[in-house]
Structures are given as structure tokens and as C-alpha cells.
Amino acid sequence: MTMRMPPEWAPQDWLWIGFPHDADEWPAVLPRAQEQIAAFANAVAESGQEVRLLVRDGANEARARQLVTGGVKLERRTYGDVWLRDTGPLVLADAQGHRSARRFGFNGWGGKYLMEGDQTVGAQLAEDAGLPLEVCDWILEGGAIDGDGTGLVVTTEQCLLNPNRNPQLSREEIEARLMGDLGFTRVLWLGDGLVNDHTDGHVDNLARFVGPNTLCLPRATGSNDPNAAIYADAKRRAEAAGVTVKEVPSPGLVTSGDHVEPASYVNFAITSHLVVVPTFGSPYDEEGVAAIAKLFPDRATVGLPGDAVLAGGGGFHCASQQMPAVRAIL
Numbered sequence: 509m510t511m512r513m514p515p516e517w518a519p520q521d522w523l524w525i526g527f528p529h530d531a532d533e534w535p536a537v538l539p540r541a542q543e544q545i546a547a548f549a550n551a552v553a554e555s556g557q558e559v560r561l562l563v564r565d566g567a568n569e570a571r572a573r574q575l576v577t578g579g580v581k582l583e584r585r586t587y588g589d590v591w592l593r594d595t596g597p598l599v600l601a602d603a604q605g606h607r608s609a610r611r612f613g614f615n616g617w618g619g620k621y622l623m624e625g626d627q628t629v630g631a632q633l634a635e636d637a638g639l640p641l642e643v644c645d646w647i648l649e650g651g652a653i654d655g656d657g658t659g660l661v662v663t664t665e666q667c668l669l670n671p672n673r674n675p676q677l678s679r680e681e682i683e684a685r686l687m688g689d690l691g692f693t694r695v696l697w698l699g700d701g702l703v704n705d706h707t708d709g710h711v712d713n714l715a716r717f718v719g720p721n722t723l724c725l726p727r728a729t730g731s732n733d734p735n736a737a738i739y740a741d742a743k744r745r746a747e748a749a750g751v752t753v754k755e756v757p758s759p760g761l762v763t764s765g766d767h768v769e770p771a772s773y774v775n776f777a778i779t780s781h782l783v784v785v786p787t788f789g790s791p792y793d794e795e796g797v798a799a800i801a802k803l804f805p806d807r808a809t810v811g812l813p814g815d816a817v818l819a820g821g822g823g824f825h826c827a828s829q830q831m832p833a834v835r836a837i838l
Contacts, residue, residue, distance in 0.1 A: 646682075
């Protein structure tokens with residue numbers, strides 16, 4: 509029986525979320541980043557879905573317990589950074605309801621950030637969840653791909669064809685591995701990801717499927733939007749491939765001092781009952797959240813501050829990984 513990745517909007521049993529713990533990785537913003545991740549976890553738990561918040565040690569657990577409600581379960585784990593979308597297990601399922609996990613090689617986003625536990629936490633989570641685990645012998649982060657549930661996957665050339673990941677593999681070989689290891693049948697290649705995205709252009713900050721063959725993309729806002737050309741190129745490629753595009757406003761230019769941040773409302777987390785959208789204090793926050801809410805009429809949508817999480821390198825989607833429910837495929 510063919511195993512495939514259910515789309516993120518399919519029912520979920522629980523959501524893993526990583527809790528920030530390393531002050532060196534979150535200079536000057538660690539307390540706020542912890543508060544923002546805790547608010548994310550609380551919102552999902554209060555929607556009626558189980559949340560498993562990973563904490564690094566006793567002090568980390570005590571801090572998390574101050575911030576989360578009783579509905580959030582805390583699990584001590586050894587992990588480096590919070591980006592479980594990339595280091596956690598990718599869960600596949602078949603039409604009979606059998607689930608299994610895949611883990612890939614992880615090299616710290618092309619050798620940039622190598623931290624203890626990031627290479628092993630995905631396998632630990634899968635094994636503790638009772639999932640059969642297959643380890644695949646090439647580099648892939650979960651945030652580099654997004655599937656629509658019918659076999660179509662979207663990614664970026666900037667990331668998957670980057671020589672700091674799999675220089676020995678051609679485009680065609682990578683496509684074959686996406687199909688063989690994850691059950692996809694068709695690949696939509698976009699070009700670059702957002703400016704200054706240290707992941708080398710993860711697609712979950714640029715483009716997300718919101719339905720079969722339906723892709724959500726940002727639309728440039730303001731004359732100084734740093735990603736205007738990137739959004740336009742992604743739209744051209746998607747439409748040329750016959751994919752329906754739904755545009756939402758981008759946050760526009762978001763900076764920290766002179767640094768342009770890779771801010772994106774598209775880094776939303778889809779859970780069983782709720783969609784959580786990061787906001788950045790941009791004048792387009794309200795419009796962006798409302799546009800995403802229209803794409804998910806079957807569940808609530810909420811915007812939560814994510815600027816401190818972004819300062820650490822990602823968003824709510826990056827910091828989480830879902831466990832698909834058996835009923836997601838039956």
C-alpha cells in the first residue's frame with residue numbers, strides 16, 4: 509500500500525512545538541520568544557487539540573510551566589533549536605490507516621547552525637510515538653517542502669538544489685527521491701525564497717498549499733517590499749504549472765535595525781481546529797490574517813505576535829510538527 513504525507517489541514521492527533529531555551533541563539537529576545545511560543549501552544553490547546561511542548565531541561569520546564577495552561581503537555585527532550593518542522597519526524601500514512609515516519613540527514617541548514625540534539629530528536633519523537641521509522645540517506649528539512657495531499661509537492665530551487673545540501677544529486681534525482689521516500693508524484697519548483705532567510709529559501713515561508721492544487725502566495729505590499737520580484741516569479745511558475753494561486757498580503761518591509769527580516773504571514777500553522785498566523789507589528793497584519801482566514805472557512809484563524817520568534821530565525825510553522833490522525837487518511 510502506498511504511503512504518502514497527508515496535507516496539513518487533515519485531522520491531527522497532536523502538535524509538537526519546540527520551546528526556546530538557548531540565549532545565544534535568541535540574543536536579547538529569549539524571554540519574549542518563549543512568551544510567543546507559549547501563546548501559540550496555548551491557543552492550539554484551547555482549540556481542543558493536544559499539544560506536546562518540548563522543553564530542554566528543568567529550568568526550561570519551569571519557565572514553560574509559568575507561561576502555558578494546564579492543557580499543554582511538557583516533554584523533556586535534548587534538542588538544539590526549536591525548528592521541529594525541520595528536525596522532527598515527517599509522518600506518512602496509507603489508505604488502511606497505517607502510519608510510519610521518515611527522517612532525513614540534517615546538516616544545520618547547510619552547515620550554518622549545528623547544535624546538539626537536532627540530528628536525533630526526530631527519531632526519538634517517532635520511536636516514542638510508536639511509529640516505524642525509515643532513515644533516508646540525503647539531506648532534507650521539512651520546511652523545504654509542502655504537499656497538497658494529492659501527490660503534488662512544492663519546493664524551491666534555492667534550497668533543494670543548493671550545493672550545501674546534496675551536491676551529488678541532480679534535480680531529477682531529487683525529484684525521484686521525493687517521490688520514492690515521501691510518496692509524491694509531481695514536483696512544483698519555485699525559484700528563490702525570501703530575502704535573508706537563513707534556511708536558503710524554505711518554501712514554508714513563501715508558498716503553502718491550502719487545498720488540492722491550490723497554493724497560497726504573498727502579494728507585495730508597499731513600494732519597498734524586498735520580496736516583490738520573488739513573489740511575482742513564484743506566481744508565474746505556479747500558474748504555468750496549472751496550480752491555482754490564492755494571494756494574501758505580505759507584511760511588507762520588516763526590519764531589525766538595518767537588517768531586513770524574512771517576515772511572512774504564510775508561515776502559519778494549520779491545526780485541526782485553528783490556523784495560527786504570525787504577526788510582526790506591520791500595518792498589514794490585520795489584512796494578512798483576515799485574508800488567510802478566508803482560505804480556511806472550516807476552522808478559526810488567529811494572529812499572534814511572532815516578531816521575537818522571527819528574530820531567532822523562523823515562525824510558528826517552523827517551530828511545530830503535526831502527528832496526522834489515522835482518520836486523516838481513511
